[in-house]
Amino acid sequence: MVTTSHGVQDVFHGIAIPESWESVGAASQLQLLDTEEQADTLSDIEKRTLCQATLGDLRKTFREICLQAMRVRELVTADGLQGDSAVMARPVMDDSSSARAAALAALEDFFFRDGQDVKETSSYTGAIACSRETIGALTELNRRKAQFRLGMKRLRNLLGDKQACSEMERVYAAMVPDTPVNISRKEAGVLVRHCINRRLNIRQLERAVPVVAVCPDRIRWKHTIVPSTIRISREGLIEVLESKSSADYQARVDLDIVASCMDPVYQWKKGESEDCRIAVYCKSAEEYEGDPWDERNLSFKGRMPVFYLSPRLAPYIKIPKPRKNASRKSTKPELVFNQEPVIRYERSGKVLKESFLLSMDVRRYTKFANR
Numbered sequence: 001m002v003t004t005s006h007g008v009q010d011v012f013h014g015i016a017i018p019e020s021w022e023s024v025g026a027a028s029q030l031q032l033l034d035t036e037e038q039a040d041t042l043s044d045i046e047k048r049t050l051c052q053a054t055l056g057d058l059r060k061t062f063r064e065i066c067l068q069a070m071r072v073r074e075l076v077t078a079d080g081l082q083g084d085s086a087v088m089a090r091p092v093m094d095d096s097s098s099a100r101a102a103a104l105a106a107l108e109d110f111f112f113r114d115g116q117d118v119k120e121t122s123s124y125t126g127a128i129a130c131s132r133e134t135i136g137a138l139t140e141l142n143r144r145k146a147q148f149r150l151g152m153k154r155l156r157n158l159l160g161d162k163q164a165c166s167e168m169e170r171v172y173a174a175m176v177p178d179t180p181v182n183i184s185r186k187e188a189g190v191l192v193r194h195c196i197n198r199r200l201n202i203r204q205l206e207r208a209v210p211v212v213a214v215c216p217d218r219i220r221w222k223h224t225i226v227p228s229t230i231r232i233s234r235e236g237l238i239e240v241l242e243s244k245s246s247a248d249y250q251a252r253v254d255l256d257i258v259a260s261c262m263d264p265v266y267q268w269k270k271g272e273s274e275d276c277r278i279a280v281y282c283k284s285a286e287e288y289e290g291d292p293w294d295e296r297n298l299s300f301k302g303r304m305p306v307f308y309l310s311p312r313l314a315p316y317i318k319i320p321k322p323r324k325n326a327s328r329k330s331t332k333p334e335l336v337f338n339q340e341p342v343i344r345y346e347r348s349g350k351v352l353k354e355s356f357l358l359s360m361d362v363r364r365y366t367k368f369a370n371r
Helices: 019-023 027-033 044-081 096-107 132-159 162-175 185-195 202-206 234-245 249-259 283-287
Strands: 086-090 125-130 218-233 265-281 297-301 306-309 334-344 362-364
Touching (some): 019 044, 044 132, 044 162, 044 185, 096 125, 125 132, 132 162, 132 185, 132 202, 162 185, 185 202, 218 234
Parallel strands (some): 125 306, 218 334
Antiparallel strands (some): 086 125, 218 265, 265 297, 265 362
């Protein structure tokens, strides 16, 4: 099986979900969970079957992701033996072989390390040249990741139905008897970790890999600092402040401020996070008449390495003659790493610029403040 970042050789050892549940549910049953409308008319036995089918589908998809990741590892390693280049800027690697190994680690980074927060994910920046077969295998890996995301959506929809959630609690308690069974839609991730692997990093497991089926002219990474905000109701804000007021004088003052302000909702800025976008420019491939490609510009979110078709397999890419002072722009693709965040993005006009509370960064929406 896949060798993972935390050293587990057999990732299926200890999975609580029975293997037999992989074949319990028909696709028509699971499609009931593809919308917010719940299957209220199902009997208790049908809901139990649906619970088992939902968990069995997640187990099956997780197994398929791990097996496909192992297949990708074999192909990416073989590409390296063909001399295809690999560059990693995060983590920084000095040579192509080390960069390729780091990219493989990124593809199999499904598990939390010791001490890692459950909301924390790792970021990898790099570009890996590969074969058409590898491109196909990565595309299939992304398809299976998308299937797991759909499975998580189905689970959350199931937990949103009161009766189905009660049935799931009984199913869950039978599988994991030493775990509290008070589950909810928000706790879907906790449930899955207890049923599959307690170190499972679901966000990274679901994360799609940027795949470019041609050899691009340029790949550019742009890092941005963005505020992490949520919309909170007046009642929710009061509840948060009340929980803090016993030990925080400023929170007690803020309670009086909110009591005199009747805005129904507020924006709560909880911190900042780094966002990365990858812009891929494919002019040569688009203009090549032998094998038409109709997308000059591609864009991806950037927490995984980009995998692209090797220049040796792209007749539209001219290999420059070796020169001592050759410009990096002459080698395709040109890689432009802007590692330092360059923009602090914050919408203007939607909310007031300053917080109106002392203990929390909470801002009023302009449309309410101007009334």
